[in-house]
Amino acid sequence: MAETALAALQKVKDPEIDSISIVDLGMVEILEAEVREVTVKLLPTFMGCPALDIIRKNVEAELRKAGVFERIEVQFIHHPPWTSDRVTEKGRKQLKEFGIGPPPKRISETGEWHVECPFCGSAYTTMDNLFGPTACRSILYCKACRNPFEAMKPVSTMM
Numbered sequence: 001m002a003e004t005a006l007a008a009l010q011k012v013k014d015p016e017i018d019s020i021s022i023v024d025l026g027m028v029e030i031l032e033a034e035v036r037e038v039t040v041k042l043l044p045t046f047m048g049c050p051a052l053d054i055i056r057k058n059v060e061a062e063l064r065k066a067g068v069f070e071r072i073e074v075q076f077i078h079h080p081p082w083t084s085d086r087v088t089e090k091g092r093k094q095l096k097e098f099g100i101g102p103p104p105k106r107i108s109e110t111g112e113w114h115v116e117c118p119f120c121g122s123a124y125t126t127m128d129n130l131f132g133p134t135a136c137r138s139i140l141y142c143k144a145c146r147n148p149f150e151a152m153k154p155v156s157t158m159m
Helices: 002-010 052-065 089-098
Strands: 017-021 028-034 037-042 071-076 125-129 137-142 148-152
Touching: 002 028, 002 037, 002 052, 017 089, 037 052, 052 071
Parallel strands: 037 071
Antiparallel strands: 028 037, 125 137, 137 148
C-alpha cells in the first residue's frame, strides 16, 4: 500500500515548478498507508505558501486515482521544519532542467550563498534580487552566459 501511495505522490508536482514532485522537494514527512486508508503529512517549504490548498487537492486526487484508498487524510505539519537540504538529487536535477538553480548545499557563516547557473553551469553569478516571483526563489544573473535565472533560496535550521 505504501508503494502505491508513494507512486501517486511522485505524480504530484509543485504548482509553481511543475518539473519536480513534492516527494523530490522533500515535502513528504510521514506516509502511513494501510488497507483502504492513507495519511500523508507534508512539510510546507515556506510558511504562508499560497499553493498549499492546491497541493492538498492534487495529493487527494492522485491518491484517489490509485483506486485503493477509501479514506485519504492530508495534513500540513511544521515540525520538523522543511529545509532545502531535503531536496533530493533527482529534484536538484529537475530544478536545473526547469531553469531554476537548486538551493546551495553550503551557506557561509555570514549567511551568504552562491548558486551555479542552471543554463551553463558557471559559478560566475551574482544576485540581482533576493525577492523573486515566489517566496522561495531569488533572481540571479550569470555573467558567463548573460542569462538571468531564478534560484531556490536556501533554508536551513542553522541560519
